[in-house]
Amino acid sequence: MIELTVAVIQVLLLVLLAPLASGVTRKVRAKMHTRQGTSIFQDYYDLAKLWRRCEVQPGGAGLVSRAMPPIFLGTMVIIAAGLPLIARACPVPLLGDVITVLYLMALPRFMFSLAALDSAGSYTAVGGVRELLLGVLVEPALILTLMVLALACGSTNLGVMADSVASLAAYPPVAVVVAGVAFACACYVEMGKLPFDVAEAEQELQEGPLAEFSGPSLAMLKLGMSVKQLVVASLFVAVFLPFGAASVATPLGLAAGLVLFVAKLAFVMLAAAVIENAVMRVRYQYLGRYTWFVFGLAALSFVFLVIGI
């Protein structure tokens, strides 16, 4: 029962915090541009307003476009429920497998890109395809780093991994650290931050694949995308920074874990925001270089794992 509560808390936490996180990111950007910036709660206002708007569908769009926003948000919610965020163990172990999580992530990506093709708009489609390709580029690195961690911890279950990392039992240490760095890079890409924000790509493709969505669907999609950023960041926090998460499910420990988790997540998101504003936007064609570099790091961590340092 307590596990279920934890899962629900996690979901609520991530869903409710997601607009805040994106608001804070915007604030950070504004501050770095020495602008005043909007309120950190702006995203909540946006969502609320969108929710009350009339929705306009493009003529060509069908079921796929219609189904995509709920599937996007829903899948993210399910992933969020399975991660070991505030306790070291997965609240729902059946959802806590690495491979399951990664393949669940593929569902929204699949639908997202299909929806982009569905509306028959050329701009949306290009954005959708790019989103898809980014997944192609980052997937091998993600899997390899997680495989390193799985081999170091002896399990593909996120909870076991978190426990093993938190108790410093994951061996060999350097391999895990390098894998962590590679995973952080991969997560950064997956979060869709600059210079990897092809899905958003406001300047060149006018909000890319989102162009044909409006009203409540757009609100749901925006929320879903914010949640996705948080989920990916939490995945990193869950497996590579599990320190402080409750090892035993006592209410006090869970409360402490919750506070610490929010702090860690805030740190990660802030770091990502700062990086995002410190780097330049690169041409889409060059993304491969970065992602292959991340893959190289992952391969290095694997070599370290094999030689045991």
Add this chain to the structure above:
Amino acid sequence: MDMSQILVALLAAPLAAALAMAALPSKSVPRAAFVALHVASLAAVCAAGTALVVSVLTGPEVYALGAWFHVDRLAALFVALIAVIGTCTGVYSIPYVQHDVEEGRLDPSQVKQYYVFFSLFLFSMLLTVASNNIIMMWVSVELTTLSTVFLVGVYGTKLALEAAWKYVIVCTAGVAFGLFGTLLVYANAADIMADAHQAVFWTAILPYAGQMDHGLMMIAFVFAAIGFGTKAGLFPMHTWLPDAHSEAPSPVSGLLSGVLLKCAMLVVLRFLILAALCVGPEFPQVVMMILGVLSVCYAALMVYRQSDIKRKLAYSSCENVGLVAVCFGIGGPIGIAAGLIHCIGHGLVKSLMFCLSGNVMMKYRTRDLGAIRGVVRVAPVTGALLAAGCLAIAGFPPFALFVSEMGFVLGGVAAGQAAVVAIVVAALVVVIMAFAHVITGSVLGEAPDGVERGDVGPLALAPEAVLLALIVWMGVAMPGPLAASIGDATGIVLQQDMQEVAHDGLFVEISGVFAGGAEGVRP
């Protein structure tokens, strides 16, 4: 005087001269002062070297500074080589530099740089052959590279700097492999020996070589052969050699090719001795054989197609070093002895040839053999010497290389390596063709217009004359002490009793062939 003090003096003299020259300002001090110091350094090396060599050849081995330095009869041969060729090329340097200064190719600071690094170069080579500490051995080989970089690049032109850069990068990279080989030997020895501090000394390791780990020793030998083989100019590590030799001033090329390559070969030989004691002679011999045969075949073709005289000579060095390696690869008393004779003979011939190429360049201001014609008409003495040198390097009697090449053929056939002998001899034929082209095309023929008739100065001819005399002497009638010391050195390489080697039936027989062959061609 105690011989170990002489050894220290031998090492100290060129170093001191180099430091002294380095301390002098280049602008205000006349060139004569540098020349004087240079000559003093040469004289000291020559005198101390001769004394040391004579003492070692007739008496016991010499140790100095504990066991850090050590000259046995094997090293003595190389000390002699350094002393003789160092002196000759050193003397030749004086008119050569003079000429370059007059031509405006060298300014005072470059002259100073030349003399400083020349002495330093001598020092580093002496250090290499006299080191007993295997890690110092590596350090000194590295030092030979560092001390010659500025000699290669002394002219400061783009090509010279390019050659110098390639030289330093390829050699430091290659020689660094040698350090790993050295370290493996050391670590291996330190595990076995009671006193790990002794494990850096070659002579101390020697008795324990048989107990070392076989696999490690093989790896160590491969690393050493590749690493020091880079410095020795074996294919495929030879790539720095043609560039550096062709861009360096001719005396330096002579010294590089005549001595430095042989010093590196000595280091390889030291490791070969250890490896052969540990894993048996077959594996090291196979390695040397492969490197050698490849070098000979590749370099022979390159010698043939080069039209730049110094590059031609440089590839010829590669070919000859390869031949030395093949000799060591054949092994046995005859092979080793032939290799050692070839080291000495080739050192003399090649420094002769590079000095002569310097003369030719002084007259013709080009290295292109297509443009060099009728040397014998322009500069008769140089021309005659050049023709003799070409014959000598192609291995004709009555020159020293004929003896060693005969030894190689006999030793190879005796060791059952007829196929290798056939391949190498075929390559040597190509080399003969190449040098025959030089004689017919460049030494003989009509002199082109615009080249001033008249030979170079006597100081620029005397060293070559001395060298040629030595070559002929070695080829016609090898001096008894030299023959004996080569026998002793062979004994060291094979780690057999000298007496036993000397009494080995075949060795005696072949020695007879050497002597007889030499007698046969005497007019």
Add this chain to the structure above:
Amino acid sequence: MLELMLLSLGLSAAGAVLSLLLMRAPAAAKAAACTLGMGAAAASLASGVAAIGSPALLANLGGPVPFADLTVLFNPLAGLLVAVISVLALVAWLFGLSYFNEYYDKGVGALGCFMNLFVASMMMVILCDNAFWFLVFFELMSLTSYMLVIVEGDEKSFKGGFLYLVMAHIGFLMIAVSFFLMASACGSLEFAAFRATAFDPALATAAFALAFFGFGAKAGIVPFHSWLPQAHPAAPSNVSALMSGGMIKIGVFGIMKVCFDLLALSGGQLGWGVLVVVVGAVSSVLGVVYALGEHDLKSLLAYHSVENIGIILLGVGTGIVGWACGNLWLAGIGLMAGLYHLVNHAMFKGLLFLGAGSVLHATGTRNMETLGGLARLMPVTAVCFLAGSLAISAIPPLNGFVSEWFTYQALIGAAMAGGIGMRMVFAFAVVALAITGALAVTCFVKAFGVTFLGKPRSDAAKAAHEVPASMRLGMAALTATCAALGLGAAWFTPIMSGIAASVLAAPAMPAAAGTALVSLETVSVTSPLLIAVLLAVVVGACALARNAANRAHGLKVDPEPWACGYAPDVHMETLASTVAAGVRGFMGPLYGIREGVNSAGAAVAGVFGRAFEAGACGQGTAPAAPSREQRARVPLSESVMSVLRSVGAWFSRLEGGDFRTYIVYIVGALVFFLALIILVR
């Protein structure tokens, strides 16, 4: 169950004969072939399902030749294959009831005949337990399927068919040599004798390697895959489904049979497993990379068969590795993953080919670039195709995910258990699988999106109509199977595990508990059913909320998409090539490999071609040799010199002036001599 099988074979034979007899009346021929075929398939399905749960049954049916009796072995593995092919055959016949209408003027009688024979010969290959008869039926299977490939009767199908026949024979020869190696070592053509003999390890390895590549050629592994995308699309779509879903599985079945069954006493060498895993990894990546470049819907699907065979082999190879190491969990889970994916692939690939057939039926084209917007016109086909796409992309909770999950677990488990070398191999395999998975998603977004979504890009696409009921029923049946195999994985897994255990002759590994799938050694669980329920609940809730908001605040339809203020145009739409171009940009090296494979293939073909020509032309046409006088005019010395010069010039290229390459030479020399040390010791 043998009786049922015999009944099925009899029905097939009857269908074949009847169909041929009724050639003049196409409708009757089709009806006879299809109904009898369905009957046969139903009977064999029943017998196959019965065999899965029963002990192995060995029976001697006698036979016309004196030296080889027709022996059959009906074990659970054979049962599984029979069942899978039966399901596909059933659906294919069902689909054919309407689909074959197009073939009335192309000899539907022959088509029905060959298809019946094809199905029957596949069954016999699976059951046969005698080397001679195995080869006979194997050959029959190749021949009948060849006939089916060329039924279209156009240039393209002849070309594809020819390539298929050549490849099938190369494979056949390798298998035959492998069998004869074993037969000559044990003195009998009976498989029973093979499996009772412990062969010499070298002979066993040779036999395995030959059989692996021979069956691999049938299965479409990478060096031998080129026939697949040419032959499968040429056949009628339901035959493609049967070939891609069923026949290539016989290749995998053969590999398993040789390794685990025939070489049972002498086998189990680690190297075999590594070979299978590496070939599987390479096949999977290259297969999907090839697929991405295709615009022909059926060729694309055929390339995906290469990919999926690769994934199956990853599982099977891991099983062999585990078997060789004595790691029973690994062997069980790996083999089980392979078998599960085998079944899954048969189902979703059959479904997708039927979908492609429907599209072809409705529009007359397979070129995706000219399709588009079919989802509105053919909703059932679209939904079924989408389900197949999701399944083949291994998206949870459908069946592809289940088998890929187990494959991942097996690969990671193998890496955990193995030493340095194993870890490298399996890391390679995992990365290959990851790339494959990601690219498969891309590829099916392309396949589904470009074909079914957007707006129609041609008149044919605009005029499309939903297909007849029997075709829809066929697709729906397979869709349901895919969903069942995914959601009900916890119930199917123990069955697969049991089959794997029977193959390995070891106790079954527990791989499911309750509704959860379990991977013991990697300490992990998952549950497609739970995911499905949660997805249904959460997504449903989200959708309801959104729809409620829509109802409250309005929902309008704007006919045109936004195009920067311009009027949207058909030419603005994203095409299949757009997607492929993007991938090409990022996966340059992989495409390089692909080009390399292509050019190597072309070179090999060229060599064969020239050898063939030379053989055909005989000696008479050789170019006249230069006369003796001509040659004598060149002086020997001159020619020697020119040779020396040119050789020298060639060598001098070694010293190109770049000192960085010189350093590489040094390293090369070092590597050479270190290798020499290894050789010497």
Add this chain to the structure above:
Amino acid sequence: MLDFSLVNVLGACLIITSMAVVLARTGRVSAQFYALQSAVLVALFVALGAVTGSTELYLWSASAFATKVLLVPGILLFTLRKVGDSADVDLPPKLSPMKCVGLVAVEVFVCFVAVSGIDLPTAAAVKPTLAVALAHFFIGLTCIVIQRSIFKQIFGYCLMENGSHVALALLAPQAPELVEVGIATDAIFAVIILAVMVCRIARTTHTLDADDLAELKG
């Protein structure tokens, strides 16, 4: 055993810092990373000294600190100032970072396989680090081979040298100090000479591009 694992962890840090040296965009950053790496090297010597109880290693670490952390980067930065800070900016390496990292990974692995075949009692506990040392050497070679800027190639030499140094410390911890001093001096001289050469080449040819140094050929 924890001590030796500390040595091994430091060894891994060496690899990471050397990759940073190789991949850094400008010579200045490379020099700074090199200094960092040398600091790691010094730490490794200290750790190794503590583990093996070899007092020589403390001396080594002191001399390595003086020469490698301070002197060599100083020389290199000075050289960079002489040839102009931006001289090598437009000379990207021949290999993309990913391939470079991949190559390094392969090298580390191959070296590990090679080292694991060696059975030396001295090196049993520090095999990963020994592999790292050997790999370091090859990373240095890689740096020389892939860099277009000759200034960056000096770093290649320095990395090779560091690799040799670590190998020396692991295999020959009891070697006389003089040996170590000899090697260190040698390295310093080599760096000085390379730096002088770079200055001269920059002065004569106005470029640091190694591709321009390919006029002499076979």
